[in-house]
Amino acid sequence: MTTVALLGNPNTGKTTIFNSLTDKYAYVGNWTGVTVEKKLGQIKDSAVTLVDLPGVYSLNPLTKDEAIVTSYLLNDHPDLILNVTNAGQLKRNLLLTIEVLELGAPVILNLNMIDDLKRQGKYYDPKVLEEWLGCEVKTTNARSHEGVAALKAELASLKERRQAKPLLLDYPPMVKQAIRQATEALVKDYDMDHDYAQWLSIQYINKNKAVRRFALFRDLTPLRSQEKYYDAQNFEDQIFNTRFAFIEKLLGAASQPIASTSKVEMTSKIDRIVTNPVLGLPIFAGIFFLIFKLSFDWVGTPLSDMLDGFISGPLSTTADQVLTAAGALPVLRSLIVDGLIAGVGGILVFIPQIFVLFACISLLEDSGYMARAALVTDRIMQFIGLNGKSFIPLIIGFGCNVTGIMAARTIEQPKERLITTLISPFMSCSARLPVYSLVVAAFFPKHQALIVLSVYFLGIIVALLVAKGYQLYFGVTDSSVFIVELPQYHLPRFDVIWHGTWDKGKGFVKKAGTVIFAGTVIIWLLASFGPHGFVTNSSHSFAASLGHLLVPFLAPVGITQWQTIAALFTGVLAKEAITSSMMVMFHTSSQAVLISALGQFINPVAAYALLVFILLYAPCFATLGTIKQETGSTKWTIWSLVSSLIIAYGLAWLIYTVGSLFI
Numbered sequence: 180m181t182t183v184a185l186l187g188n189p190n191t192g193k194t195t196i197f198n199s200l201t202d203k204y205a206y207v208g209n210w211t212g213v214t215v216e217k218k219l220g221q222i223k224d225s226a227v228t229l230v231d232l233p234g235v236y237s238l239n240p241l242t243k244d245e246a247i248v249t250s251y252l253l254n255d256h257p258d259l260i261l262n263v264t265n266a267g268q269l270k271r272n273l274l275l276t277i278e279v280l281e282l283g284a285p286v287i288l289n290l291n292m293i294d295d296l297k298r299q300g301k302y303y304d305p306k307v308l309e310e311w312l313g314c315e316v317k318t319t320n321a322r323s324h325e326g327v328a329a330l331k332a333e334l335a336s337l338k339e340r341r342q343a344k345p346l347l348l349d350y351p352p353m354v355k356q357a358i359r360q361a362t363e364a365l366v367k368d369y370d371m372d373h374d375y376a377q378w379l380s381i382q383y384i385n386k387n388k389a390v391r392r393f394a395l396f397r398d399l400t401p402l403r404s405q406e407k408y409y410d411a412q413n414f415e416d417q418i419f420n421t422r423f424a425f426i427e428k429l430l431g432a433a434s435q436p437i438a439s440t441s442k443v444e445m446t447s448k449i450d451r452i453v454t455n456p457v458l459g460l461p462i463f464a465g466i467f468f469l470i471f472k473l474s475f476d477w478v479g480t481p482l483s484d485m486l487d488g489f490i491s492g493p494l495s496t497t498a499d500q501v502l503t504a505a506g507a508l509p510v511l512r513s514l515i516v517d518g519l520i521a522g523v524g525g526i527l528v529f530i531p532q533i534f535v536l537f538a539c540i541s542l543l544e545d546s547g548y549m550a551r552a553a554l555v556t557d558r559i560m561q562f563i564g565l566n567g568k569s570f571i572p573l574i575i576g577f578g579c580n581v582t583g584i585m586a587a588r589t590i591e592q593p594k595e596r597l598i599t600t601l602i603s604p605f606m607s608c609s610a611r612l613p614v615y616s617l618v619v620a621a622f623f624p625k626h627q628a629l630i631v632l633s634v635y636f637l638g639i640i641v642a643l644l645v646a647k648g649y650q651l652y653f654g655v656t657d658s659s660v661f662i663v664e665l666p667q668y669h670l671p672r673f674d675v676i677w678h679g680t681w682d683k684g685k686g687f688v689k690k691a692g693t694v695i696f697a698g699t700v701i702i703w704l705l706a707s708f709g710p711h712g713f714v715t716n717s718s719h720s721f722a723a724s725l726g727h728l729l730v731p732f733l734a735p736v737g738i739t740q741w742q743t744i745a746a747l748f749t750g751v752l753a754k755e756a757i758t759s760s761m762m763v764m765f766h767t768s769s770q771a772v773l774i775s776a777l778g779q780f781i782n783p784v785a786a787y788a789l790l791v792f793i794l795l796y797a798p799c800f801a802t803l804g805t806i807k808q809e810t811g812s813t814k815w816t817i818w819s820l821v822s823s824l825i826i827a828y829g830l831a832w833l834i835y836t837v838g839s840l841f842i
Contacts, residue, residue, distance in 0.1 A: 180226055180228055181228065181258045181337050181338065181339070182227075182228050182230060182255075182258050183227055183228070183229050183258065183261055184229075184230045184232055184255075184259070185197055185229060185230065185232060185261050185263060186232045186235075186248060186260055186261070186262050186263070186279060187234060187262055187264055187272070187275070187289075188234055188235065188236055188265065188268075188272050188275060189234030189236070190550075191234070191264055191265040191291055191292070192263065192265070192291045192292055192321040193234060193263040193291075194231060195321040195322070196261075196289065196291060196319065196321050196327070196330075197218070197229060197231040199321060199324060199327045199331070200220070200229060200327070200330070200331050201221060201222060201223075202223055218230075218231040219231075222331065222334060222335045224335070227334055227335055227337055229261075230251075230257065232251060233245065233247055235248050235275065236271075236274075237274065237275060237278065238279075238382065238389075239382075239385070239386065239389070240388060240389050241591040242588060242589055242590065243588050249387065249389040249390065250389060252279075252282060252284075253389070253390070256284070257284065258337065258339065258340040258341070259284075259286070259287065259334070259337060259340070259341065260279055260284050260285065260287075261286075261287050261334070262275070262279055262286055262287070262289060263289045264276065264288065264289060264290055266292050266293045266303070267296045267298075267667070269296075269303065269430065270427070270430060273430075274423070276312070277348070277426070278382075280312060280313065280314060280345065280346035281345050281346050281347075281348075281381055282345065282378045283344060283345035283374030283377075283378065284343060285314075285341035285342070285343040286314040286343065287314065287315045287317055287330075287333075288308065288314050288315070288316045288317070289316075289318075289319055289330065290305070290308075290316065290317070290318045291320070291321055292320060292666075293319065293320050293325070294320045294322075294323070295666070295667050300437055301434060301435070301436060301437065302434075302435045302437050303433040303434060303435065304434075304435055305317075305318060307429075307432055307433035308429070308433050311432065311433070312346060312429070313344060314343070317333075322669065322672060322675070344374075345377060345378065348422065348425055349425075350417065350418060350421050351417050351421065353414075354384070354414050354417050354418060354421075357380075357384055357409060357414065358377060358380045358381055358384065361376075361380035361383070361401050361402055362376045362377040364401035365380065365399065365402070368400070369399065379393075379394075379399075379402070381418070383402045383409070384409045384414045384415070384418065385414070385415050385418050386410070391406070445668070446547075446667045446668050449668060450551065450665065453548070454551050454554055454555055456558070459551075459554075460556075460559075463552055463555055463556070464632075464636070466543070466548070467635070468628060468629070471536075471628035471629075471631050471632045471635075472628040473535055473539060474532050474533075474535045474536040474539070474628070475532060475616065475619065478531075478535050479531050479534075479535040479536070480532060480616070480620070480627070482531030482532075483529055483530075483531045483616070483770075484770075486528045486530070486531060487770040487771070490520065490524040490525075490527065490528060490768055491524070491767070491768040491769030491771075491772070492769075494524070495516060495520050495521070495524070495768045495769075498515060498516055498520055499512065499516045502515060502516070510707075510713055513703075513707060514700075514703055516768070517763060517766045517768075518703035518707075519699060519700075519703075520768050521759075521762040521763055521766070521767060521768035522696075522699030522702070522703065522759035522760070522762050522763045523695055523696055523699055523759060525613075525758055525759050525761075525762035525768060525770070526613055526695050526755050526758060528770055529612060530687070530688065532612060532616055533609050533612055533613075534684050536609065536612070537578065537609070537679070537680045537683040537684045538676055538679075538680040540679075541671075541675070541676045541679030542671045542676055544679060545669060545671040545672065545675045545676060545679065546668055546670075547665070547667060547669055548668075549574065550663050550665050550666060551665065552570075553567040553568070553571050553661075553663055554567055554663055554665070556570045557570070560643075563643055563647040563650055564595070564598070564646070564647070564649075564650035564655040565598065565646060565650075567661045567663060568589065568661050569587070569590060569595060569598070569599040571586060571589075572584065572586035572587040572589075572590075572603060573599070573602070573603060573606050573639070573642065576604075576606030576608060577606055577607065577608065577609070577635070579608050579609065579686060580603050580604050580608045580798060580799075580802045580805075581802055583603045583606060583608075584600050584805045584809055585805065585809065587599040587600050587603065587809070588809070592655075594655050595655065597649075597810060598649045598650065598655070601645070601649065601806075601815065601818075601819055602642040602643075602645050602646045602649075603642075604798040604819060605639075605641050605642040605645065605795060605823075606638055607634060607635045607638045607794055608754065609683075609687060610687070610690075610753060610755045610799070611793060613755055613757075613758040614758050615634065615790060617761070617770065617777070618777070618786050618789060618790055619631060620770070620774055621775075621777045621778050621786065622778070622781075622782075622786040622787075623783065630787070634790050634791070634794055637791065637794065638795070641826065641830070645822075645826070687755070690753060690755060694752065694753045694756070695753060695755050695756055698749050698752050698753060698759065699759050699760070701749070702722065702745070702746070702756070702759070702760040702764065703763050705720060705721045705725070705745070706720045706721075706722040706763055706764045708720060708721060709721055709724070717764055717766065718741075722741070722742075723741050723745070725741075725744070725748070726740070726742060726743075729744050735832050735835070735836075736785075736788050736789075736792060736828060736835050737781060737782075737784065737785030737786075737788045737831070738781075738788075738789055738792070739780065739785075740781070742764040743761065743789070746760035746764065747792075747793070747796070750793065750796075750797075750799070751797050751799060751800065752799065752800060753799050753801070754793070754799055757793065761773060761777075783842075784838035784842055785835060787834060787838070788831040788832075788834045788835040788838070791827070791830055791834055792828070794827070795826050795827035795830065796823055796824055796827035796828075797820055797823055797824055797827075803816055803820060806819050
């Protein structure tokens with residue numbers, strides 16, 4: 180089996196290249212000893228396996244993701260390294276390339292996003308790059324698949340490890356002497372391969388933390404005994420300066436000016452507006468308001484109403500008639516019609532709204548705006564001791580809190596990473612959208628988008644205030660440096676938007692067939708059986724008993740329906756289950772009927788308090804499990820659960836109490 184490792188800076192299109200090369204023939208595991216995902220893929224009709232390594236700026240790791248790359252190069256020996264770079268940012272990308280080439284492993288340098296480079300009025304001669312670097316150079320544009328087929332064909336034909344020589348830079352004499360002496364000693368005393376020993380020496384002298392831990396574990400005396408000398412001579416800066424000078428000379432020799440276009444200037448003009456310190460945040464809010472109008476007013480809701488009409492009408496009626504004609508027992512008929520169709524179907528009707536929302540977010544990502552959103556919010560995040568890098572996991576949390584928390588792995592400082600993890604559940608994930616849609620349709624039909632937007636932003640505000648509290652508690656004074664790529668704006672492509680939408684939305688569909696299915700059956704059992712067996716009136720069921728028991732506790736926040744209270748319990752299993760549970764307990768598969776039923780029990784103020792409570796109360800089981808996994812602490816997991824309940828109850832009570840004064 181031939182192994183090709185994909186390595187490169189973040190935002191170089193590396194994962195897009197990986198997906199194109201593997202045709203999505205990929206599976207995800209975990210790297211040994213850590214929870215960072217390990218993505219492997221196979222090139223179709225070949226014996227070539229691709230390893231998609233996390234994006235890094237350097238082999239000197241700052242985060243758990245970055246440590247994976249250095250550990251892989253220390254312990255594994257791929258047959259080829261495909262170094263994916265952003266051709267428009269090649270000067271910075273080549274710093275990593277040099278570190279890889281010094282290893283002496285076979286490398287193909289992939290200049291991706293070549294169209295961005297041409298828009299800047301520049302081009303690099305691949306032959307010159309090959310001559311200077313000693314490796315093969317391929318150009319691609321992964322977005323349009325330009326050059327990908329040729330790259331794929333070459334990798335698929337790879338049968339064995341290629342021969343390669345390490346890149347040798349002209350370091351200052353004292354640095355070269357230190358490298359030579361350490362290399363010779365490692366080869367002699369530890370029987371190391373010369374090229375590997377030389378790379379190890381350079382990385383150790385360059386203060387690579389992972390390599391120094393490796394040398395300590397392997398007791399590499401030739402390196403450890405000279406550590407103080409290397410650091411005292413400031414060899415790290417000398418190595419960086421030599422590499423940077425080499426890159427400038429190389430790009431100067433390879434650069435070929437071509438006719439420029441106006442797209443670079445257009446990107447700058449747009450950025451002057453959307454990243455403006457004053458206008459940036461209002462534009463950000465306006466864009467998300469437009470997204471919610473599309474999702475809840477203009478496109479999503481009409482489509483959901485059509486789907487709801489089908490499920491609650493022809494589908495439900497036909498199923499009931501077929502079961503009756505077949506002589507099915509009333510219990511079985513109730514389970515299928517009032518349980519499964521009402522519960523699971525009640526969730527599926529919201530798919531149009533959720534997919535419209537995800538399509539809009541995918542459009543923003545593909546256009547290049549989302550990186551600007553992180554930059555715009557950086558100033559706010561700094562106020563609470565974090566930075567724009569923490570905002571990215573929070574934005575991802577709009578899709579799913581689990582993936583948002585996992586994205587916090589890229590944050591270098593442990594305290595910042597912990598704070599981001601703990602505030603992520605306050606982000607309004609897509610699982611909450613069905614119940615939002617239900618409540619706003621019942622009580623705020625003319626202002627659905629505005630109400631949902633206010634709930635989303637309330638979640639952000641609560642998260643920021645809680646983060647400020649954590650900052651004071653932990654004594655966080657300095658935040659890590661925030662570096663983000665600002666890609667040029669692109670016209671979004673339909674296939675990219677579709678794949679992005681499906682990748683985000685398929686989890687919702689899958690959960691409807693698994694977790695929601697199971698939750699629906701459980702809630703049907705609770706709503707259909709009581710102390711005296713099967714009941715036709717759910718007010719005599721176990722669910723009603725549980726709901727009535729907790730009415731005094733939740734009445735101060737305006738929640739007095741036992742059906743709603745019982746449904747909130749299933750929300751801990753999965754937030755989508757709240758809506759399906761209500762459908763089951765009200766014995767309807769029609770969204771319109773459920774909306775009418777809700778309107779009889781609570782007023783708009785109580786309805787908004789309910790939205791706030793659902794936004795903030797207990798994270799679902801999957802989120803709690805991820806918090807435990809990422810923090811390694813049961814204490815913080817329990818605290819996340821308890822603090823969420825306290826904040827949800829307190830804020831919902833405040834809104835209901837104050838709001839009731841004006842009604």
